[in-house]
Amino acid sequence: MAVDTSVSKSVDVVSEPVRDIHTPEGSDNDSDNGKRPPPLVAKLIAVMLISCISFGSHWSSGVTGAMKSTIKKQMHIDNTQFSLLEASENFMATVLLLISGVITDRVGGAEMIVYGNIVYTIGSILVAAATTVRSFNFMIGGRIILALGDIATQIAQYKMFSSCNGFASTLGFELAIGKIGGFVGKSTANIIAKKTGNFAWVFWTSVFMNLFTNFASAAFWFFNKYCNRHYMGRRDAATKEQLTEKNKKFELQKMFELPWMFWAVMAFSIFQTSAATVFSQNATELAEKRFNVDSIKAGWYSSLSQYAGFFLVPCLGVFIDVLGNRASVLCACGLGMLLSMVLINFATSQAGTGAAFGIYAIAVSLGPTSVIDSIRTTLWHQSVFGSAYSLKVTMNNAMSIIIRIITGALQDADDNSYRRVVQVYLVLGAGATVIGTAILIGTFFTDNLALLQWTRKKRLTSGAEIIERIRERSLVTDKHRTRTIAMVAFGALIILVLGSWVAYIWGAVTGHNS
Numbered sequence: 001m002a003v004d005t006s007v008s009k010s011v012d013v014v015s016e017p018v019r020d021i022h023t024p025e026g027s028d029n030d031s032d033n034g035k036r037p038p039p040l041v042a043k044l045i046a047v048m049l050i051s052c053i054s055f056g057s058h059w060s061s062g063v064t065g066a067m068k069s070t071i072k073k074q075m076h077i078d079n080t081q082f083s084l085l086e087a088s089e090n091f092m093a094t095v096l097l098l099i100s101g102v103i104t105d106r107v108g109g110a111e112m113i114v115y116g117n118i119v120y121t122i123g124s125i126l127v128a129a130a131t132t133v134r135s136f137n138f139m140i141g142g143r144i145i146l147a148l149g150d151i152a153t154q155i156a157q158y159k160m161f162s163s164c165n166g167f168a169s170t171l172g173f174e175l176a177i178g179k180i181g182g183f184v185g186k187s188t189a190n191i192i193a194k195k196t197g198n199f200a201w202v203f204w205t206s207v208f209m210n211l212f213t214n215f216a217s218a219a220f221w222f223f224n225k226y227c228n229r230h231y232m233g234r235r236d237a238a239t240k241e242q243l244t245e246k247n248k249k250f251e252l253q254k255m256f257e258l259p260w261m262f263w264a265v266m267a268f269s270i271f272q273t274s275a276a277t278v279f280s281q282n283a284t285e286l287a288e289k290r291f292n293v294d295s296i297k298a299g300w301y302s303s304l305s306q307y308a309g310f311f312l313v314p315c316l317g318v319f320i321d322v323l324g325n326r327a328s329v330l331c332a333c334g335l336g337m338l339l340s341m342v343l344i345n346f347a348t349s350q351a352g353t354g355a356a357f358g359i360y361a362i363a364v365s366l367g368p369t370s371v372i373d374s375i376r377t378t379l380w381h382q383s384v385f386g387s388a389y390s391l392k393v394t395m396n397n398a399m400s401i402i403i404r405i406i407t408g409a410l411q412d413a414d415d416n417s418y419r420r421v422v423q424v425y426l427v428l429g430a431g432a433t434v435i436g437t438a439i440l441i442g443t444f445f446t447d448n449l450a451l452l453q454w455t456r457k458k459r460l461t462s463g464a465e466i467i468e469r470i471r472e473r474s475l476v477t478d479k480h481r482t483r484t485i486a487m488v489a490f491g492a493l494i495i496l497v498l499g500s501w502v503a504y505i506w507g508a509v510t511g512h513n514s
Contacts, residue, residue, distance in 0.1 A: 038231040046227075047170060049220040051177040053113070056213030057153075058178035059185035060124060060206040066189040066299045068285045070199045075136050079416065083408030084507040086281055088140050090404070091504045092147035093397040094497045097154065101390020102255075104155045110224045112156040117217045120149025121210040128203035154393055155386045158372060168373040172317020175368055176310045183307035185209070186284070190295040254381045256486045258388060259474050261378040261448050263489045264439055268330055269371050269392055271431035274399040275337055276364050278407060279425055280306055283357075286344075286418055290353040305357035309365030316369050324459075326377065326452040327440045329370040334429070334436030336363025341429035344422045374452055380471050395493055398500035403428070405507040448474075 064071070064086065072082055104112055123146025130139035158171070185206070193199035283302035288295060320326060336359055343356035372389070379388055407421045414420050442449040447470055474482050 035231055038227060042227060042231065045223060046220070047173060049216055049223060050170075050174050052216035053117075053213050053220065054157075054174045054178040055181035056209045056216065057117075057120075058181035059209045060213075061182060061185070063185050063189045063202055063206050066186040066284050066302065067193065067199060067202060067295075068282065069288060069295050070190065070193055071131075074131075074199055075134060075139070077136055079411040080405070080408040080507060081136065083281075083404040084504070085136070085140055085143060087401045087404045087504055087507060088143045089147040089150065090397040090401045091501070092144055093151055093154075094394055094401070094500055096148070096151045097390045097394045097397065098387070100151050101155045101387040104386040104390075110156075110221050113153050114214075114217050114221050116149045116152025116156065117210070117214050118149065119152065120146055121207065121214055123147070123149055124203070124207050124210045128200060128207050131200040131203050132198075155390050158385070158389055166321060167376060168317040168320040168369060169314070170317070171372060172314040172320075172369045175317075176313040179307040179310035179313065179365075183303045183310070186306070187300050187303040190284075190299045194296060254384045255387050255391075256483055256490075257380060257475060258384075258391075258486050258489075259378055259380060259448070259482065260485045261452070262375060262388060263485065264435070264442075264449070265330075265371060265374045265378060266392055266395060266489070268334065268432060268435045268439060270395055270399050271428045271435065272333060272337055272367050273371070273396045274403055275341070275425055275428035275432065276367060277396065277400045278403045278428075279360070281404065282407070282418070282421065286422075287353075287357075289418065290348065291350055301357065305361050306364060308358075308361040312362065312365045313369060316366060317373075320369065320373055322456050324453050324455045326370050326374045327436075327443045327449065328453065329366050330374065330452075331433075331436040331440040333363055333366035333370060334432035334434075336360070336366065338426075338429040338433040339363075341422070341426045345426050377452060380475060391493065395496060398493075398497045401500035402496075402503045405503040408507070 068082060071085075072078065077085075100112075123142055123144075126142030126145055127139055128142075130136075130142050189202045192202045192205055280302075283305055284295065284298045287293070287298035287301040287305075291298065291301060293301070316329065320329065340356045340360035340363060343352050343359065347353070347356065371392075375388055375392060376382075376385055379385060403424060407424055410420045410424070411418065439449060439452070443453045444450075447466055451467065451470070
């Protein structure tokens with residue numbers, strides 16, 4: 001779920017986007033007159049509320065994957081149908097996320113988070129009711145409603161962070177708390193099911209956590225309004241750009257001016273994020289088979305593989321804010337993903353699988369902060385961060401649908417074995433490694449990618465001049481090339497989304513969803 005730090009909140013950062021060429025450099029927001037900068041206590045309160053929302057939402061998000069074996073048995077469904085259940089949320093995201101991103105850029109994130117969390121809670125109630133009556137069709141319907149709320153909050157969550165300084169640090173802390181919430185939710189799901197004797201109670205517990213998230217969202221909304229009235233907004237320390245939470249108009253044209261560096265980061269994410277998402281879905285069941293343990297112990301193992309590196313995330317955020325080296329982190333993340341998937345494929349013993357899970361825990365912790373902050377760093381217009389991030393999430397959801405349906409079908413065709421499924425993970429890990437390495441090598445040859453490596457000192461001392469030159473070349477001198485690259489990338493994204501819809505419909509038909 002999400003939260004919005006609006007112009008009034010923050011924590012100091014380095015990776016701010018450059019001044020919008022359509023905005024006069026010295027223009028201050030008139031509403032800032034007579035206001036003072038937000039004090040440290042206001043920043044800490046904002047981070048605390050954001051973390052509460054993140055904890056609750058991540059707790060709920062890990063439950064279904066942890067309960068895969070139980071859901072299949074109790075709901076009498078196969079792997080293809082389970083993949084369809086998981087993909088239903090991704091399907092709705094591919095339809096509505098881009099629209100949500102554009103709207104979030106226009107209206108800001110705070111209100112969208114409140115409304116989105118309310119819808120999300122309604123969806124979670126329907127899912128819990130579906131598990132109570134053991135209705136698979138009802139459960140899919142609940143997941144679709146739940147997805148509508150999630151769509152409204154996904155973009156708003158990071159849009160709020162993008163309008164304040166300290167983006168990577170704040171993001172890292174929020175993601176770390178989210179990982180703790182995900183760990184608690186996933187590791188206790190099967191325990192709750194066993195102790196209560198009814199797995200539906202796991203989903204009703206998720207409802208209670210969503211109610212807590214709603215309370216935190218409402219508290220943040222009121223706090224956000226208070227900060228807007230009493231404190232001034234933030235400026236980019238290097239370029240003096242006024243950082244805003246929302247725009248005065250829709251900025252559709254700027255979406256077609258997204259630089260090729262942004263699309264390079266997107267190419268990395270399509271492999272790394274998709275591999276992490278789909279592997280997380282199946283990690284508990286894979287642990288059951290590889291370690292020959294029950295679902296409770298498997299839940300602990302898979303939770304550790306996904307969340308054990310939570311302590312690295314806030315440290316990584318501070319590291320990126322101060323020392324940069326985003327491309328280096330992307331490359332390291334890709335290499336870690338590849339190594340873990342190589343072990344999953346070829347070291348099938350308990351020791352080999354344990355080592356793979358451990359390496360994966362570290363590698364997956366490097367991904368979200370570095371990818372999201374790299375997206376923000378490559379943008380010419382901070383005002384369209386929500387739209388740009390929505391492209392990333394739309395792409396990841398589309399890819400996840402395709403991979404989930406394929407791996408579900410492979411597992412069913414392979415007598416419930418993961419022999420061929422893990423080969424798909426290996427291909428995705430290899431793709432992330434190739435692109436991450438290419439981005440890192442590119443930083444030595446072009447300033448366009450070199451800015452991903454800049455330290456805070458470099459950005460503050462000489463970054464503005466270099467960024468201005470690169471931006472002018474991209475938006476003025478090579479404007480036609482920039483638009484051509486953006487249009488081709490948009491076209492490829494549309495094809496991917498359409499392919500995911502075909503895969504989803506195919507899964508619905510061949511999964512015998514009746």
